[in-house]
Amino acid sequence: MTCLPARHLVLVVGGVVLLGTGLVLAQRPPRADAPDIGPPVAAVTTPAAGTGRIRRPVRPVPAAPVQVTLPGVGGPVPLVPVGVLASGALELPERPTVLGWYAAGATPGDAAGIAVVAGHVDSAAYGAGPLERLLALSLGDVVQVGDATGGSHAYAVTSRRSYPKTAGLPRALFRTGGPPQLALVTCGGAFDTRTGNYADNVVVLAAPVPGRAVSRSSTAR
Amino acid sequence: MSRLSRLVLLPAAVLGAVVLTSVPALAAPSNQDVTWMQAAHQTNLAEIAAGNAAQQAAASAEVKQLAAMFIQMHSQLDAALTQAARQLGVQLPSTPSAAQQQQLAALQQKSGQAFDTAWIPAQIAGHETALAGTMAELQNGSDASVLALARTSLPVIQQHLNALRGLAEQSGLPTSVPAGSGGQAAGSGLPTAGWGIAGLGALAVLAGVAGMIRRRTSAA
Numbered sequence: 001m002t003c004l005p006a007r008h009l010v011l012v013v014g015g016v017v018l019l020g021t022g023l024v025l026a027q028r029p030p031r032a033d034a035p036d037i038g039p040p041v042a043a044v045t046t047p048a049a050g051t052g053r054i055r056r057p058v059r060p061v062p063a064a065p066v067q068v069t070l071p072g073v074g075g076p077v078p079l080v081p082v083g084v085l086a087s088g089a090l091e092l093p094e095r096p097t098v099l100g101w102y103a104a105g106a107t108p109g110d111a112a113g114i115a116v117v118a119g120h121v122d123s124a125a126y127g128a129g130p131l132e133r134l135l136a137l138s139l140g141d142v143v144q145v146g147d148a149t150g151g152s153h154a155y156a157v158t159s160r161r162s163y164p165k166t167a168g169l170p171r172a173l174f175r176t177g178g179p180p181q182l183a184l185v186t187c188g189g190a191f192d193t194r195t196g197n198y199a200d201n202v203v204v205l206a207a208p209v210p211g212r213a214v215s216r217s218s219t220a221r
Numbered sequence: 222m223s224r225l226s227r228l229v230l231l232p233a234a235v236l237g238a239v240v241l242t243s244v245p246a247l248a249a250p251s252n253q254d255v256t257w258m259q260a261a262h263q264t265n266l267a268e269i270a271a272g273n274a275a276q277q278a279a280a281s282a283e284v285k286q287l288a289a290m291f292i293q294m295h296s297q298l299d300a301a302l303t304q305a306a307r308q309l310g311v312q313l314p315s316t317p318s319a320a321q322q323q324q325l326a327a328l329q330q331k332s333g334q335a336f337d338t339a340w341i342p343a344q345i346a347g348h349e350t351a352l353a354g355t356m357a358e359l360q361n362g363s364d365a366s367v368l369a370l371a372r373t374s375l376p377v378i379q380q381h382l383n384a385l386r387g388l389a390e391q392s393g394l395p396t397s398v399p400a401g402s403g404g405q406a407a408g409s410g411l412p413t414a415g416w417g418i419a420g421l422g423a424l425a426v427l428a429g430v431a432g433m434i435r436r437r438t439s440a441a
Contacts, residue, residue, distance in 0.1 A: 008432040015425030022419025030407035060360070063353035064346035066320070080324075081342035083389060088396035091338055096403075103342035104389035107349055122403035132406045148320070148350040149357070165397065174394045187401030196402045 029190040032121065034135035034202050038159025041114075041170045041203060044178030062109025062147050065101050068117060068184075069144040071137065073130040076146060079117060096120040096129020105174050108145035109153040113176040114205075117145070118185035124196055131186040134160070134204050143182060143206050155182040155206030162188055162200040169201055182206045250309050250364040257358035258302060258311050258367060261374060264351045265299035267317035268292075270325055271347070275340055278332040284340060287384055291344075294377050301373070305366050321347070341389050348382045 067076035082091045082100035092100045099119035106113025121135075122128040141157045158181075163169055173183055182205070189200030250258070268291050275288030306313050316322065324343055331339050355378060358371040 005433070005436060008429045008436070011425045011429030011432065013429075015422045015427075015429060018422025018425060019419050020422070022415045022417065022422055025415025026419060028415070030404055032401075032407040060356055061349070061353050063350040080327075081346035083338045083342040084392040084395050085338055086334060086392075088393065090395035090398045092398070092400060101342075101346075102395065103345040103349075104386060104392070118398050118400055120403075121401040122405040123401070124403045127403060128405035131400070135406065147353075148346075149353055151353075168396060169398065171394060185398050185400065187399070188406070191401070191404040191407035193404060196404070197399070198401045198407070201398050201400065 029192060031190045032132075032135055032188040032198065034160055034162060034188050036159075036161050037139055038157075038161075038205070040159065040161045041173050041183070041205065043170070043172035044175055062107050062151060062153065063149040064103070064147060065108045065115070065117070065145045065153075066148050067146040068099060069146070070130060070133050070184075071141045071143070072133050076144075077119075077130050079145075082118075090116075090118055092118055092120055094120075094123070095126050096123050096131065097126070099131070102174065106176050106180070108155075108182055109147060109151065110180055112178060112180055114173060114178075114181045114183050115145075116174060116183045116185060121186040121188065121198070121202075131184070134184055134186050134202055135188055137204055142209060143184065145182065153182075154209040156209050157204055157206045159205045161203050161205075163203060164189070164200055165198070169203070173203065180208055182208075250311060250367055251362065253358060253361045254309075254364045254367040255311050257354055257362060257371065258306055258309075259314055260354050261351070261370075262299060262302055262306070262313045263317045263321060264347065264354075265295040265302065267321035267325065267347060268295040268344075269299075270317065271328060271340065271344060274325065274328050275336070278329075278336040279340065280333040280337050283388055284337050287381075287388065288340075290384075291381060294381070298370075298374055298377060302370055305370055309364065309366070338392075341385055341392075345382065345385045345389065348378050348385065352378045352382060 064081060065079050067078050069076045077097065077099055079099045079101050080093055081103035082093070083102075083104065085091050090100065090102060096119060099117050101108075102116040102118070106115040108115040108117075119131045120129055121131045137157050137160065139157055139159075143155045143157065145153045145155070147153070169185075173185075184204040184206070186202050187198035187200065188202035189198050191198050272288040272292035272295070275284055276292075279285050279288065303313065305311075317325065324347075328336065328339055328343060352375070355371050355375050359368065359375065362368050362371060
C-alpha cells in the first residue's frame with residue numbers, strides 16, 4: 001500500500017474535529033429571531049377613549065376586519081374573529097395562512113384601543129405562513145386592514161418586541177382605550193424541536209397613517 | 222332589566238316603522254337605502270341561523286339565552302324590513318352572504334365549549350359590521366321609511382353588541398398566544414449544516430481507521 005500513516009492520522013484527527021463541531025451545531029436550537037425596534041407596548045393612564053370629548057350624534061364605526069395586507073406578502077391574508085379558550089390561550093386559526101382578530105378587543109379603524117391580530121408563524125401540519133414577514137418588517141412599513149364593508153385602514157409600523165412566553169404578554173396589549181394602534185402577534189425566538197414550541201411572542205405595533213383610512217361603508221358592502 | 226324593557230319596546234318601535242313604511246313612497250329609495258336593506262336582511266337571516274345553531278350546540282345557558290333573544294329581535298326587525306321592501310319594490314336576497322354562510326358552516330361544525338368560544342367573536346364581528354352599515358345608512362340614506370327602520374335597528378344592534386362584549390369579558394383577556402408549531406420560520410439551516418459536518422467527520426474517521434487497519438494487516 002502506498003498510503004502514508006500520517007495521512008490516516010490526519011483523516012482521523014480531522015474527522016473527530018468535524019464530528020464534534022457538527023454535533024455541537026446540530027444540538028443548537030433553531031431560532032427565529034427578530035431584533036427589537038421602537039418602544040414596547042405601553043399602558044395608558046387615561047381609562048377610555050372619548051371621555052371629555054364632544055360626541056357627535058352619529059360617529060362612524062368601522063366594520064369587522066376581514067383581511068390584512070403585509071409588505072412583501074403576495075396578496076391580502078384573510079382574517080376571522082377569534083376568542084379566548086378556557087386555557088386562556090387566544091384561539092387561532094389552524095392554518096398560518098388565516099389570521100385571527102381578537103374580537104372582544106378594539107377593531108381596526110377604531111378611534112381608540114389596540115386592535116390585536118394574531119396568527120401562526122408556521123405550523124407542523126401546514127408549513128410556514130405570511131406572518132414570517134413580521135420578523136423582518138422595518139419601522140414605517142405600511143400594513144393595510146380591509147373591513148367587511150370595503151373600508152381600508154392603514155397603519156405604519158412603530159415597533160417590534162419579543163416577549164418571552166414564560167413572562168406572558170403585557171395586559172396593555174389588549175387595552176380598549178388610549179391611542180389607536182394595530183398589534184400583529186406571532187411567535188419567534190428559539191424553537192424547541194421536542195415540544196414544537198417557540199420561546200417568544202413577537203409583537204409588531206403600528207399606528208394609523210393620517211389620511212389613509214378609507215371608509216367605504218356608505219357605498220359598498 | 223333594560224334587556225326586558227327593550228324586548229317590550231321593540232315590537233312597538235317596529236310597528237311604528239311599519240306604519241311609516243305603509244305611507245306610499247314619493248321617490249324611489251336611493252342606492253344607499255337599497256344596499257342597506259339588502260345587507261340588513263342578510264344580517265337578520267344570518268343572526269337567526271346562528272341563533273338556531275346556538276340552541277342546538279351551545280354549552281352555556283347565557284349563550285343560549287342571548288341566542289334566543291337574537292332570534293326573536295332579528296325576526297321582528299326582519300318582518301318590518303321585508304314589508305317595507307315589498308312596498309318600495311326592493312328585491313331582497315333569499316340567503317345570507319357567501320361570507321356569512323361560510324362563517325355559519327364553520328360554527329355548525331363545533332359543539333359545546335368550542336362552539337361558545339367561536340360563536341361569541343363571530344357574533345361580535347357580525348354585529349359590528351351591521352352597526353357600521355346602519356350608521357352609514359343613518360348618515361347617507363334618503364328614504365324616510367328606510368331611515369326609520371335603520372333608527373329602530375341601531376339600538377337593538379348596540380344592545381346585542383354590549384351583551385356579547387359582556388359575555389366575552391367573562392373569558393378574560395388572553396394570557397397566551399401559541400402561534401407557531403412547525404419551526405420553519407426558525408429555519409433548519411444550523412442543525413442541518415451541523416449534521417452534514419458531523420457526517421463528513423464520521424466518514425473521515427472511518428476512512429482513516431480503515432486505512433490504518435489495512436496498513437497494519439498488510440504490514441503483518
